[in-house]
Amino acid sequence: xxxxxxxSFFYDFFGVVIxxxxxxxxxxxxxxxxxxxxxxxxxxxxxxxxxxxLEIKLPREMPKSPQVMEIILSAMHQxxxxxxxxxxxxxxxxxxxxxxxxxxxGSIHFYFYVQKSFRSIVEFQIYAHYPEVEIHEAADYTKxxxxxxIEVSKKNWQIHSAEYILIKEDxxxxxxxxxxxxxxMETEEEMKNDPFASLVELMGTMKEGExxxxxxxxxxxxxxxxxxxxxxxxxxxxxxxxxxxxxxxFGAMRLSPGEHLITEAIERNVSKLGFDVCIxxxxxxxxxxxxxxxxxxxRGSMQQFNSLNLNGFKRFNSVNYVDYFFKKTRExxxxxxxxxxxxxxxxxxxxxxxxxxxxxxxxxxxxxHFPGSVVRTPALGRIESKKVEPPADxxx
Numbered sequence: 001x002x003x004x005x006x007x008s009f010f011y012d013f014f015g016v017v018i019x020x021x022x023x024x025x026x027x028x029x030x031x032x033x034x035x036x037x038x039x040x041x042x043x044x045x046x047x048x049x050x051x052x053x054l055e056i057k058l059p060r061e062m063p064k065s066p067q068v069m070e071i072i073l074s075a076m077h078q079x080x081x082x083x084x085x086x087x088x089x090x091x092x093x094x095x096x097x098x099x100x101x102x103x104x105x106g107s108i109h110f111y112f113y114v115q116k117s118f119r120s121i122v123e124f125q126i127y128a129h130y131p132e133v134e135i136h137e138a139a140d141y142t143k144x145x146x147x148x149x150i151e152v153s154k155k156n157w158q159i160h161s162a163e164y165i166l167i168k169e170d171x172x173x174x175x176x177x178x179x180x181x182x183x184x185m186e187t188e189e190e191m192k193n194d195p196f197a198s199l200v201e202l203m204g205t206m207k208e209g210e211x212x213x214x215x216x217x218x219x220x221x222x223x224x225x226x227x228x229x230x231x232x233x234x235x236x237x238x239x240x241x242x243x244x245x246x247x248x249x250f251g252a253m254r255l256s257p258g259e260h261l262i263t264e265a266i267e268r269n270v271s272k273l274g275f276d277v278c279i280x281x282x283x284x285x286x287x288x289x290x291x292x293x294x295x296x297x298x299r300g301s302m303q304q305f306n307s308l309n310l311n312g313f314k315r316f317n318s319v320n321y322v323d324y325f326f327k328k329t330r331e332x333x334x335x336x337x338x339x340x341x342x343x344x345x346x347x348x349x350x351x352x353x354x355x356x357x358x359x360x361x362x363x364x365x366x367x368x369h370f371p372g373s374v375v376r377t378p379a380l381g382r383i384e385s386k387k388v389e390p391p392a393d394x395x396x
Contacts, residue, residue, distance in 0.1 A: 039350060041091030046349055050116040053140055054123070055109055059132040062372045065184075066177040066196075070365035072125045077273045077361070079220050096219040097122075098345045099368045102141055103203035103212040110370065111138065113345055130370065142213075142343040145284060158290040160283040161338040162318040163354065164302055170358035171229030172262075172311035173269035175304075176366040195304035200371055202297050209289035212298075213282040216368055217347045218275040225358040229270035233263045258309060265310055272360035278347035279313070279367075282339065305367060316355065 017024075079095045086092040098113030114122050123135055145157060166172070177183060180193055203212050236259050255263065283294050299315055306312025317338070337352075346352035359367075 038088070038091070041089070042093055042349055043091075043351075045091035045093060046346075051345075052114060052116050052119055053138045054112045054114065054119070055136050055138040056112065056126065056130075056370070057134040057136070058110065058370055062130075062132075062370055064130070064370075064372065065182050066194075066365045066369040067183050068129045069369035070361045072122075072129060073218075073275075073361045073364050074273055075125045076122065076218075077220050077275065093349055094219050096217055096345075096348055099216040099218065099364075101200075101203065101214040101368070103206040103210075104141065105208050105210060106204055106206045108200065108203050109138075109141075133370070140343075145211075156286070157284050158287050159335055159339055160290075160295055160318075161335060161342065162281050162295065162298065163316050163338075164279040164281075164313045165316040165355060166311055166357045167306070167314050168311045169228060169232065170225040170274075171232055171266050171270055173265050173307075174311045174313070174359075174363050174366070175307045176362050177369075178362065179307075194371060196367065196369060196371060198304055199298075199301040202294075202301055207289065209286035210291070210294075211282075211284040212294065213284075213342065215278075215280050215282075215342060215345070216364070217278040217345060218364065219348055219356075221274045221276045221358050225274055226270040229266050233266055236263050262309060269360055269363075272362055274358045274360050275364060276348065276356045277359045277364070278354050278356050280338070280342055280347075282342050 076097060082092050082094065095115065095118065097118075098111070100111040100113060102109050102111070112122055112126075126133060126135060166174070175195070177194070180195060182194060199214065203214070206212050237255065281298050283298070285291070295318075302313040302315075341347065341352035341354065344352060347354040347356060
């Protein structure tokens, strides 16, 4: 049998590929045409959404548990499903919201970023549970940093941006307000330890020429993470190793106290409503005011929610994560892209699609809620006067 040269092999191979072009070329063209169509109609749909930024001004006394915020978030979970024609013809995407806190040179502000069509629903839920607050439509604070000349804007400000994700799988819970006993209303206000307070206090330390932004984008998720939780529990309890007809070894299924705690926490975690989540920070300062320690302080504040045997947060995407070739060029490109993703409040759709994870309503309420009077930083502006109902016998 004669030998086949490498040259003749590739010649024959490419000959077969070219002769079958009428089979693979239409399929590839149709695939990329479909991809382009979906990208176009979704981009068009998202660009036509009307958004509104709502600022929530807090009263001086806020003796309520983060559980109240959990109720509000549960109501925001109830969004309508998308039918096929709306998804593939109009480009409709699931509704998402933005929960934001900013420090403008030490002055702290709370915001909800919502679609105008959902504004009344969100306002109703907030007023129903926090009747003392005031809600106002606010101008977009990010516009103050976007000049016509982008290069000049870069020189005026130094920017650090970072995103956070979960350390373990979504089904493992973080340390929540329930673990800190903040769900117990009978606890004296001064005896409460709110892990969220460290982040608020950090924001209060911003000085003139410094700005710190905290953003959580949320979107209703499906049930896949619940199924993953059930599989993890089965694995810990060794249910997955049992075959049909095989007798159960109850001795092998006996759990240690730590394993029992983990399975109980996972089952409790997946029993609540879940959201796809993206968490990001942006720190902006004048070049002579920029403090590199702020980045580590943010990481320390996020570690307040970490549990060694369950879950926690870790920094995932940062402008500092650029090494080797063309470092300054790539760092500048990444910095601009992450900043654009923030100001566009984008994480679930291209061109700023990010890696997201799942948190339930209890976990979200832990990392974003209106702090009580236990947080006494003077930078947290509160309403001085208290609103009361007029007397019933007031003459008209």
